[in-house]
Structure formats: structure tokens, C-alpha cells
Amino acid sequence: MKIKLTPKDALIVVDMQRDFMPGGALPVKDGDKIIPTINRYIQLFSNKSLPIFFTRDWHPSNHLSFTTHGGRWPVHCVANTAGAAFAKDLLILQDNKFIISKGTVEDFDAYSGFQGTILHNLLQERGIQRVFICGVATDFCVKHTALGALHLSYIAFILNDAIKGVMQEEEAKEELLANGGILIDYNDLAK
Ligand code: VGL
Ligand code: ZN
Numbered sequence: 187m188k189i190k191l192t193p194k195d196a197l198i199v200v201d202m203q204r205d206f207m208p209g210g211a212l213p214v215k216d217g218d219k220i221i222p223t224i225n226r227y228i229q230l231f232s233n234k235s236l237p238i239f240f241t242r243d244w245h246p247s248n249h250l251s252f253t254t255h256g257g258r259w260p261v262h263c264v265a266n267t268a269g270a271a272f273a274k275d276l277l278i279l280q281d282n283k284f285i286i287s288k289g290t291v292e293d294f295d296a297y298s299g300f301q302g303t304i305l306h307n308l309l310q311e312r313g314i315q316r317v318f319i320c321g322v323a324t325d326f327c328v329k330h331t332a333l334g335a336l337h338l339s340y341i342a343f344i345l346n347d348a349i350k351g352v353m354q355e356e357e358a359k360e361e362l363l364a365n366g367g368i369l370i371d372y373n374d375l376a377k
Contacts, residue, residue, distance in 0.1 A: 188376035189343070196314045197231040197238045198335075199224060200299060200321030200328050202276050205243075205262040205269035212262040214322040214350045218273065223348045224320050225277040226372055237282050237312055241299035241321070241331065244270060244287035251295045265290065284308055297330035306338055316341040324351030325358040336366050347371045 205211040207218045231238050243263035251257035263270040265287075272278060286303050288296040299305050309317070317340050319332050328349050335342040344362055346369045351358060359369060 189370065189374055190376045191231070191234055191236060192316075193236070194313055194315040195231075195236050196309060196312070196317050197227055197236065198299060198305075198317050198319045198321075198331060199228070199238065199240045199276075200319060200331050201241055201243055201263075201323070202273045202321050203242055203263055203269070204271050204273055206322045207273050210262070211260050211269050214352055217322050217350045218275075220320070220322075220348045220350055221273060221275050223345075223372060225275075227318065227320060227345060227348060228277045228279065230375065230377065231318075232279050232281065235282060237284065237308075237314070238279070239284045239286055239299070239305060239308070240272065240278065241286045241288060241303075241305070241327070242270065242272070243289050243327070245289050246292050248292050249289065249295070250293055251289065257295075263289075297327045298334035299327070299331040300334035300338065301330075309340070314340070316343065318343045318345055320345040320348035322350050324349045325354040326352065329358045329362060332362050332367050333365055342367045344369050345371070 244265045247264050251259050252261045286305050317335050332342045
């Protein structure tokens with residue numbers, strides 16, 4: 187049985203930013219390889235006038251997650267820098283899209299697109315019940331965004347052909363399944 191999209195569905199594209207692509211400050215190996223598939227999902231949701239949410243890491247230059255400030259990551263995705271821009275070739279259509287910035291204050295980090303943002307409010311306002319999640323990194327921001335959605339009682343589909351991880355990709359998928367997440371591919375969706 188193919189999954190049929192309804193007006194209660196939304197697409198969430200997680201952190202497809204230049205710093206997370208090969209050559210960036212905190213690259214996810216092959217992160218750029220999923221862009222064509224993500225674009226197919228974007229086109230599909232857009233054709234059906236369903237909302238598309240793009241999360242982005244949008245840090246101040248003194249963010250606590252940076253090694254320069256006691257954290258574990260190199261400086262990445264500093265607000266308004268080239269590295270924080272969306273990945274080249276990512277399809278950002280004008281209609282029905284929302285940009286969700288996270289990790290925007292110095293002393294608070296957010297792996298989940300729901301942490302410290304209005305994502306949940308925007309989904310609720312639109313009566314969204316199921317979210318379809320893709321992007322990077324599987325074992326960090328994709329995982330935490332999906333767990334956040336499940337915790338808030340959304341049905342969460344993780345788009346297995348449109349995610350890339352850093353270190354613990356398989357463990358992250360197991361954890362998502364154990365928490366009620368559903369892994370699907372593009373071909374599982376009715377067009
Ligand atoms: C991420 C590390 C630091 C991610 C963000 O998007 O997965 N990872 N900040
Ligand atoms: Zn970050």
C-alpha cells in the first residue's frame with residue numbers, strides 16, 4: 187500500500203546548509219548526494235500545496251557549541267555567513283515554505299527543529315498531523331527533530347533515501363524505529 191499525502195501532511199527539510207555539505211566547516215560525508223532526492227520531495231509536496239519547513243542552524247559567532255567556546259563542534263553556520271546559507275541546488279520554492287532558525291542564542295543549543303522555535307505552533311495552526319523528515323545529520327538534528335515530533339504526538343516518517351549521517355547512522359535509525367518513527371523511501375509515496 188502506498189502512502190497517500192493529505193492536507194494534514196508537511197515536509198521538514200533539516201539543516202541542508204553549506205557548512206554541512208562537503209567542503210563546509212562541519213561536513214556530512216555525501217551530504218550533497220541527497221539534494222536531488224530532497225528536491226523531488228519538495229516538488230511533490232509543493233505540487234500538492236502542502237507546507238514545507240526548512241530548518242537551519244543559525245548560530246551567533248560565540249555559540250556554546252563551538253570549540254572556541256567550550257563546545258564540541260568547529261565554528262559552523264554562523265548567522266548571515268555564506269556557510270549558513272542553504273546548500274547550492276537545494277530547491278527553495280517561494281510558496282508555502284517556512285524557514286525555522288534554531289540555535290540562535292549564545293547559551294542554548296538546539297539539535298531539534300522544535301527546540302526554542304515556533305515550528306510546533308506553525309504545524310498546529312495548519313492542522314498538520316504527519317511530518318515527513320529529511321536532511322542532515324541523521325544522528326543529530328534529523329534524529330532529534332524526529333524524536334521531538336514523535337514526543338509531540340505527530341506521526342513521523344523519516345525519508346530514508348534523503349538523509350545522511352555523521353557517525354552513528356544505523357543506531358540513530360534503530361532509535362527512531364524504537365520510538366515509533368517510520369522509515370520510508372520516495373517510492374512508498376503515492377504520486
Ligand atoms: C548539527 C552538529 C552541530 C546538525 C548541528 O544539523 O545535525 N550537528 N550542529
Ligand atoms: Zn550547530
